[in-house]
Amino acid sequence: MTEIVLYIAGALVAAAFVLAMIRFAAGPRAVDRVLAFDVLTILSIAGIVIAALVGGRSIYLDVALVYALLSFLGVIVAARYLEGGE
Amino acid sequence: MAVLEFIGSLVLLAGALFLFLGGLGLYRMPDTYNRIQAGTKATTLGTLLLLLGAALMVPGWAVKLLLIMLFLMYTNPLSSQVLARAAHRAGVPLTAKTKHDALAQDAGDLT
Amino acid sequence: MSRSLEPLKLFLTLLVIWLLLNGSVALGTLAVGVVVAGAIAVLFRESLSVLSGHKFTAEALVASLLYVGYFLKELVKANLQMAAIVLSPRLPVEPAIVATRVRLTHPVARLLLANSITLTPGTLSVEMKGDTLYVHWVVAKGTDVETATREIVAGFERYLEKMYD
Numbered sequence: 124m125t126e127i128v129l130y131i132a133g134a135l136v137a138a139a140f141v142l143a144m145i146r147f148a149a150g151p152r153a154v155d156r157v158l159a160f161d162v163l164t165i166l167s168i169a170g171i172v173i174a175a176l177v178g179g180r181s182i183y184l185d186v187a188l189v190y191a192l193l194s195f196l197g198v199i200v201a202a203r204y205l206e207g208g209e
Numbered sequence: 210m211a212v213l214e215f216i217g218s219l220v221l222l223a224g225a226l227f228l229f230l231g232g233l234g235l236y237r238m239p240d241t242y243n244r245i246q247a248g249t250k251a252t253t254l255g256t257l258l259l260l261l262g263a264a265l266m267v268p269g270w271a272v273k274l275l276l277i278m279l280f281l282m283y284t285n286p287l288s289s290q291v292l293a294r295a296a297h298r299a300g301v302p303l304t305a306k307t308k309h310d311a312l313a314q315d316a317g318d319l320t
Numbered sequence: 321m322s323r324s325l326e327p328l329k330l331f332l333t334l335l336v337i338w339l340l341l342n343g344s345v346a347l348g349t350l351a352v353g354v355v356v357a358g359a360i361a362v363l364f365r366e367s368l369s370v371l372s373g374h375k376f377t378a379e380a381l382v383a384s385l386l387y388v389g390y391f392l393k394e395l396v397k398a399n400l401q402m403a404a405i406v407l408s409p410r411l412p413v414e415p416a417i418v419a420t421r422v423r424l425t426h427p428v429a430r431l432l433l434a435n436s437i438t439l440t441p442g443t444l445s446v447e448m449k450g451d452t453l454y455v456h457w458v459v460a461k462g463t464d465v466e467t468a469t470r471e472i473v474a475g476f477e478r479y480l481e482k483m484y485d
Binding site for chain 1: 232
């Protein structure tokens with residue numbers, strides 16, 4: 124039961140990942156790509172937690188936490204750059 | 210114990226569903242601002258529910274998962290606000306359906 | 321009076337986060353936490369006010385709990401509305417950027433307000449100038465300041481006013 128739920132959840136996250144990748148490729152503007160990147164990061168965190176559950180490894184949670192920290196900084200820096208850039 | 214795990218898996222599944230809807234919104238919405246709305250926020254609730262579900266399934270991880278949830282709740286709105294502001298300052302156009310833009314109106318008086 | 325307590329509150333907050341992250345209170349972990357949290361609290365006591373400033377009266381604590389409850393209710397409600405919009409084939413959006421009037425003065429209260437507005441889907445804080453907060457609204461119920469303030473800001477502000485000076 125739990126296994127199946129995790130696989131369904133993983134499939135939903137993967138589908139969202141594909142949609143976000145399409146937006147990342149399509150743009151049309153830099154802001155759209157940064158946004159798509161932000162969403163991809165959030166989806167990755169969800170994916171990492173699902174992987175942690177499947178594998179039963181809590182060490183992945185630290186990876187998710189650090190990833191959340193880094194992506195937040197990345198988006199802020201990118202947005203700052205775009206504000207001044209155009 | 211098994212009850213908790215069952216509830217947890219339902220919550221986790223609901224979270225994954227919202228994540229999918231967030232991806233769909235990011236793909237379908239007509240302009241950058243609406244995409245920020247659909248994209249980052251449906252995914253925030255989605256992630257929160259997914260992490261909550263995981264915490265219910267494995268109570269031993271609850272503290273660390275809670276920290277990730279708190280962190281996301283503080284930072285996610287900040288990054289979408291900064292993105293929206295950057296978009297408006299850089300002159301990214303709103304969709305033709307837009308009814309009103311108070312910020313563009315006032316910008317002339319204030320800057 | 322409370323001004324001098326700010327670094328202490330910051331220190332305790334940081335120390336608790338550190339201990340939760342480590343999941344242990346071993347002597348070495350605790351010592352590192354105390355030293356680093358102490359250094360940060362002293363060095364950044366002016367600029368890290370984000371973690372402090374909350375009133376610690378009974379009324380403020382009750383308001384905080386009600387605020388969290390109200391916020392979670394709005395979060396779920398708005399997410400379901402957004403899901404309906406995204407799934408609908410016509411994509412029924414009526415977006416607008418509206419101006420709202422904010423009465424709060426404390427910077428942390430304003431941050432929480434802007435964050436809460438952004439986290440509830442359908443509304444997104446775009447820019448703040450003085451007392452005016454500009455919000456992007458996916459399904460705008462009105463474009464004048466009064467309607468927008470009542471619909472978007474008032475619900476959160478009611479509690480935040482009691483939580484911060």
